[in-house]
Amino acid sequence: MGKLAEIKTKETDASIEDFINSVASEQKQKDSFTLIQLMQKLTMDNPKIWGTSIIGFGKLRYKSPSSGREVDWFKIGFSPRKANLTIYLCGDVKAQASSLEKLGKHKTGGGCIYINKLSDIDIKVLEEMLTTALSTKQ
Numbered sequence: 001m002g003k004l005a006e007i008k009t010k011e012t013d014a015s016i017e018d019f020i021n022s023v024a025s026e027q028k029q030k031d032s033f034t035l036i037q038l039m040q041k042l043t044m045d046n047p048k049i050w051g052t053s054i055i056g057f058g059k060l061r062y063k064s065p066s067s068g069r070e071v072d073w074f075k076i077g078f079s080p081r082k083a084n085l086t087i088y089l090c091g092d093v094k095a096q097a098s099s100l101e102k103l104g105k106h107k108t109g110g111g112c113i114y115i116n117k118l119s120d121i122d123i124k125v126l127e128e129m130l131t132t133a134l135s136t137k138q
Contacts, residue, residue, distance in 0.1 A: 008051065009050050009051035009054065010050065010051065010072075011048045011049075011050055011056070011059065011072075011074075012048065012049045012050070012051070013048075013049075014049040014052075015049075016036070016047050016048075016049060016055060019049055019053075019055070020032045020033065020036075020055075020080065023080045024082070025080075027117050028080040028085065028117075029080070031080070031085055031117055031118045032055070032078070032080045032085075034118055034123075035055075035078050035085070035087070035118070036055065038123070038126075038127060038130070039055075039057045039076055039077070039078070039130065040057065042057075042076070042127070042130050042131060042134060043057040043058045043075055043076065043134065045057045045058040045059075045075070048074070050074055050077065053079050053080075053081070054074075054077050054078070054079045054088070055077055055078055055079065056073075056074025056075075056076070056077035056088070057074055057075055057076055057077055058074055058075035058076070059072060059073070059074060059075070060072075060073060060074075060075055061073075062090070073090065074088070074090070075090065075133075075134055076088060076089060076090060076130055076133055076134060077090075083114075084107075084114040084115060084116055085114070085115050085116070085117070085118070086112050086113075086114055087112060087113040087114075087115065087126070087130075088111060088112055089111050089112065089113065089129065089130065089133040090111050090133065091111050091133050091136055092111065093108045093109075093110070093111055093112065093113060094108070096129050096132060096133075099125055099128060099129045099132070100113075100129075102122060102125045103121050103122060103125045103126065103129070104120050104121035104122050104125070105120040105121065106120070106121060113126075113129075
């Protein structure tokens with residue numbers, strides 16, 4: 001069993017509403033509240049701020065396949081960043097290639113999907129992708 005690593009991005013008790021209301025873009029605020037409803041419905045977990053800018057749902061022990069390092073992390077989450085909405089599937093996004101083709105305007109990197117606004121994508125496809133991502137977690 002790997003050693004639990006100490007990481008900077010940890011679950012906090014910061015206010016979700018205060019955080020979202022501090023986001024400059026009104027569109028990102030609206031999209032954030034929509035994502036919270038969706039992710040809360042799928043995980044049955046309440047949102048938590050992780051670090052200073054990630055809204056995560058649930059908790060799991062993640063083991064890096066390359067290093068064997070273990071960290072406590074969220075199951076799924078998102079961050080309303082200045083450049084885009086970053087959606088964390090916390091897994092291999094490329095494994096959902098057929099869904100990505102149907103998703104709409106987006107970019108990917110690591111275990112993340114980057115979108116400008118929810119109206120650029122098919123929310124039902126995103127919901128399917130999040131459900132798939134959750135089904136591969138412990």
